[in-house]
Amino acid sequence: MFNRFLGIATMVAGIAVALPAFAGDITISDAWAKESIGRVPNGAAFFVIHNDGGADKIVGATSDLADRTELHTHIMENNVMKMRRVEGGVDVPANGELTFKPGSYHVMMLDLHEPLKAGQHVALTLQFEKAGEVPVDVAVISMSDAASKQHGAMKMDMKPGKDGAMGKSNGMGGSSGGAGQMQN
Numbered sequence: 001m002f003n004r005f006l007g008i009a010t011m012v013a014g015i016a017v018a019l020p021a022f023a024g025d026i027t028i029s030d031a032w033a034k035e036s037i038g039r040v041p042n043g044a045a046f047f048v049i050h051n052d053g054g055a056d057k058i059v060g061a062t063s064d065l066a067d068r069t070e071l072h073t074h075i076m077e078n079n080v081m082k083m084r085r086v087e088g089g090v091d092v093p094a095n096g097e098l099t100f101k102p103g104s105y106h107v108m109m110l111d112l113h114e115p116l117k118a119g120q121h122v123a124l125t126l127q128f129e130k131a132g133e134v135p136v137d138v139a140v141i142s143m144s145d146a147a148s149k150q151h152g153a154m155k156m157d158m159k160p161g162k163d164g165a166m167g168k169s170n171g172m173g174g175s176s177g178g179a180g181q182m183q184n
Contacts (some may be wrong), residue, residue: 025053026131031138033122034146036115043116044072045124045138046149049098056139058098059089060127066109069124073105082091083108089129102150118142 059167063069092098100106120140126173
């Protein structure tokens with residue numbers, strides 16, 4: 001009897017990991033992070049936010065795997081690409097989507113408690129102004145798989161958007177989530 005229960009519980013847990021995370025009109029899909037190299041103390045998570053309702057805003061993120069978890073972006077400053085912490089959140093358009101990807105918006109996990117290992121899953125909670133908290137299961141992928149994803153993500157228009165973030169194809173145009181100073 002116990003083995004049957006354990007088998008069913010394992011199957012349900014496997015199905016839950018495969019499904020996108022959602023709260024209200026917000027759904028999160030394709031959540032991933034790159035495995036750590038050596039003793040790198042930080043990691044980044046990427047995903048797609050789908051919004052089937054009114055405009056919302058992602059205002060933060062948390063993870064028990066890191067001392068600090070922050071929203072970040074990349075900006076072009078004096079012809080140099082720099083990463084910055086996003087202050088005030090990032091607008092998620094009504095009935096649209098926003099992609100957090102390499103070279104653009106991402107969630108930074110600072111001062112990791114352990115390195116990220118391929119095959120591992122990281123629990124991340126995204127915080128939205130209207131939808132509230134959305135738990136997300138982030139799959140840690142190998143360096144080679146991440147390189148494939150990054151190559152596709154970098155095929156974007158490399159002109160700064162209104163908020164200084166790079167690229168136009170990720171739904172960021174007109175965002176009020178301007179870049180602030182990165183805090184270490």
